[in-house]
Amino acid sequence: MKRLFLDEAKINQTLSKSKDALSLDFDGVIKKALSLKGLSTEEAAILLGRSDPEEHEKIFQAAKSVKESIYGNRLVLFAPLYLNSRCVNDCTYCGFGKSIGNDLRTLSSEEIKNETEALIRDGHKRLLLVAAEDPKNFDMDRLERAVDTVYSVSSGQSKIRRVNVNIAPMSTEEFRRLKTFGIGTYQLFQETYNREMYSSVHPSGPKRDYVWRLHAMHRAMEGGIDDVGIGALFGLYDYSFEVLALLEHTKSLEKEFKVGPHTISVPRIEQAKGSEMSLYPPYKVTDNELKLIVSILRLAVPSAGIILSTRERAELRDELFHLGVSQVSAASKTTPGGYSSSKVSEENSAQFITSDKRSTLEVIKSISNSEFSPSFCTACYRVGRTGEVFMRHAKPGNIKHFCRANSILSFKEYMLDYGDTEIRRTGLELITKELKKMEEGLLKLETEKKLAELDHGKRNLFF
């Protein structure tokens, strides 16, 4: 049995100390963050303890600058694909709980194929497979078939190039097997790191086991999965506590495996059918607090991708893009079968209701009009830039050179295959600007060469 890496009492102490000591060096913490060295939990607590709007603004500005230094201005797009909604757990905030009585389903291989085709036709190259916990109807064999099915589908010259998964925690041996399926990131949210709240919102089912879930990422890494994605469901407990716990989680993985989380997700509770709690989250997080959460995580763990989903409203998403978010979903459905079947109703079968209903093309237009570079890149995973190798590029801020080139190429491919006349025109202007930002040298020359190849019908070009 592993020793718990999380000391809740210590986190609470750190938080209360930072509130008492008004003289603590706020500017010093911002200066350290700007040097891309990350922050200790004590330093992050100093930022979390501030309530002055001017200081908040300084945090936001610093986060924006750190995000640009590490990843440049690219935003990677992905879509979730829900495989099932039958679940043996009964999380009080979720629409998939077994006692809620929603329309529950498990997709067949044919249905997974249809969903994948619909997502490819929408321009996606990177999917997150999401499965509810239902060992009887959805076991490892079934998951393996689902991943194979997704990778096997093609539409024209396009295919899904990276499959990430969000599924219940497994043993080290099962993670070892999961790695052989060819997945990118293994993602799992602790929901809340506060043990008491965790017990109260998970009244039954295997998910009740807080410690099994807490150490899932350690087992995943032992099993050879070197890109893991952590997260907390904001609204369940005090957000400052959750941010520090995410940092403790990060530090524990870095200490043991020399690699922190590849991504950190910041979902907020959204309305879910049959869940009273989803309407009145016990620790509701305001928009400004979410901005602080994203910014402080960006400053504290500069190399991690921060993921934002369509749970959030379009206008807020556009603001959060500036503060450190680096990966976003678009046009998501949280209903199994929701992309390809008109019979599936969001009202009766969604896990929760999404807020940003824009199409992928609309999201792309909004991103590119705000001077961000949309990216469908899946290169790092395919050339072996994962785990420690990825971190060696990301930590000093070198990954952005690959990110920019791959964003330009994958965006151009999207424009040619799925864009309308407007995005083809504005997209070309953006690509010209992005190329100008590239240093003169081999990478730029090769990018220009590959852009011309795309015009001549070649696809799937990356560095």
Ligand code: SAM
């Ligand atoms: N079986 C996996 C597991 O054990 O985590 C997947 C669970 S669920 C399908 C994926 C994520 O959805 C959860 O980890 C939770 O954070 C999020 N979620 C559940 N209910 C939600 C709600 N009402 N609003 C926003 N996010 C929610």
